[in-house]
Amino acid sequence: MSQNTEVVVVGGGYAxxxxxNRLTARDGVTVTLVNPRPDFVHRVRLHQLVGGSDDAVVEYREVLAGGVRLVVDTVTRIDAAGRGLELASGGTVGYDYLVYAVGSGSADPRVPGAAEFAYPIATLEEAERLRSGLDDVPATAPVTVVGAGPTGIETAAELAEAGRAVTLVCGGVLGPYLHTRGRRSVARRLAQLGVTVVDGSGTKVTAMTRDAVRLADGRELPSAVTVWTAGFGVPDLAARSGLTTDAVGRLLTDETLTSVDDPRIVAAGDSAAPSDLPLRMSCQAAMPLGARAADTVLSRIDGERPSPLNQVFAGQCISLGRRAGIFQFAHRHDVALWFHIDGRPGAKLKEFVCQGIVKHLAEEAHKPGTYRLHRVSGGGKRQELLRAGRGEAPATAERAAA
Incomplete structure (x- = not known):
């Protein structure tokens, strides 16, 4: 092992x-973080930025270890053979190991008119543009939110609570992740806020103009501002760099989060596709994946075999304005249970989670190695799914493991 090991992390989000932070625990390891912004974006609060109750930005000095060198720039290409990164500024950064954590952004809607007239909300800049767009129209102007996942629900509730006339277009089911009981609770709260929920068959958006949204069933909804929250996409950096990706563009890795192309490249967060069976895009997955990726790098530096992924989920929490929310509990393999906490307690629990995210990052910055959630057992469901994907019968796998 060389006297000093250079590890570069691309992407300064949760993962x-x-x-x-975790990599700074090791003497002889120099850590560089390359990120296009000088501040940390608290993405789970972007809907609050739009509604005016939070700026969704945290200074890196609050969550990033002092020993990490921050390079504010954008990586345009990974030169895996030369172990280097090309930057938008024209510079380069070399590495011994690379952590690929570029995150996710808005999915390409591929709906006529969407590129010209829709407002996505997956990044800080998009949320700021949306807020400006809302300021440009009367408070009584109709607002349409497309997509009924957590981001769509939270944005619709936030804007309705602020007095906006909001229609939420589901394109199918309201809150697909939610249990039926949780879905009913969310629907009641949205109704209380005055949100018009358009769900069921025929509600996919087929086209949009400057002042209207057209649905598959032929309906046309008036819309002065249309917010697009339907799905996420990932940056194409890995594909542009000649690395193997899944169909969406996430870096394909093994169960230790190591690239299938290069043992010096490890992925984490929304941009990782371990065993072509990626986890749900969320900060709930991103932070444990970030910790796991760091542990994999440190194991490889030591010449040890890295431990495989072991992910556990608690559920999904959704804010419904500032005075209500829901925490939908789930099996540890990420399937919703019947049990949820809603109303004011749900709002408090959601806020506790949002504050806890920053707290976890800050604690790892001040005392690297303290984070442990990535080591909590997620059960055997993932291995069962991996075996099924390989066409391997459970009994065969059990005999092989014996």
């Missing part, structure tokens, strides 16, 4: 910051 990247967790990985960078």
């Amino acid at each position: 990247g910051v967790m990985a960078a």
Whole structure:
């Protein structure tokens, strides 16, 4: 092993910051974080930025270890053979190991008119643009939110609570992740806020104009501002760099989060596709994946075999304005249970989670190695799914393990 090991983390979101902080635990390891912004974006609060109750930004000095060198720039290409990164500024950064944590952004809607007239909300810049767009229209102007996942629900509730006339277009079911009981609770709260929920068959958006949204069933909804929250996409950096990706563009890895192309490249967060069976895009997955990626790098530096992924989920929490929310509990393999906490307690629990995210990152910055959630057992469901994907019968796998 060389006297000093250079580890570069690309992406300063939940996964990247967790990985960078954790890597500072080791003497002889120099950590560099490359990120296009000088501040940390608290993405789970972007809907609050739009509604005006939070700026969704945290200074890196609050969540990033002092020993991490921050380079504010954008990586345009990974030169895996030369172990280097090309930057938008024209510079380069070399590495011994690379943590690929570029995160996710808005999915390409591929709906006529969407590129010109829709407002996505997956990044800080998009949320700021949406807020400006809302300021440009009367408070009584109709607002349409497309997509009824957590981001769509939270944005619709936030804007309705602020007095906006909001229609939420589901394109199918309201809150697909939610249990039926949780879905009913969310629907009641949205109704209380005055949100018009358009769900069921025929509600996919087929086209949009400057002042209207057209649905598959032929309906046309008036809309002065249309917010697009339907799905996420990932940056194409890995594909542009000649690395193997899944169909969406996430870096394909093994169960230790190591690239299938290069043992010096490890992925984490929304941009990782371990065994082509990626986890749900969320900060709940991103931070444990960041910790796991750091542990994999440290194991490889030591010449040890890295431990495989072991992910556990608690559920999904959704804010419904500032005075209500829901925490939908789930099996540890990420399937919703009947049990949920809603109303004011749900709002308090959601806020506790949001504050806890920053707290976890700050604690890892001040004392790297303290984070442990990535080591909590997620059960055997993932291995069962992996065996099924390989066409391997459970009994065969059990005999092989015996």
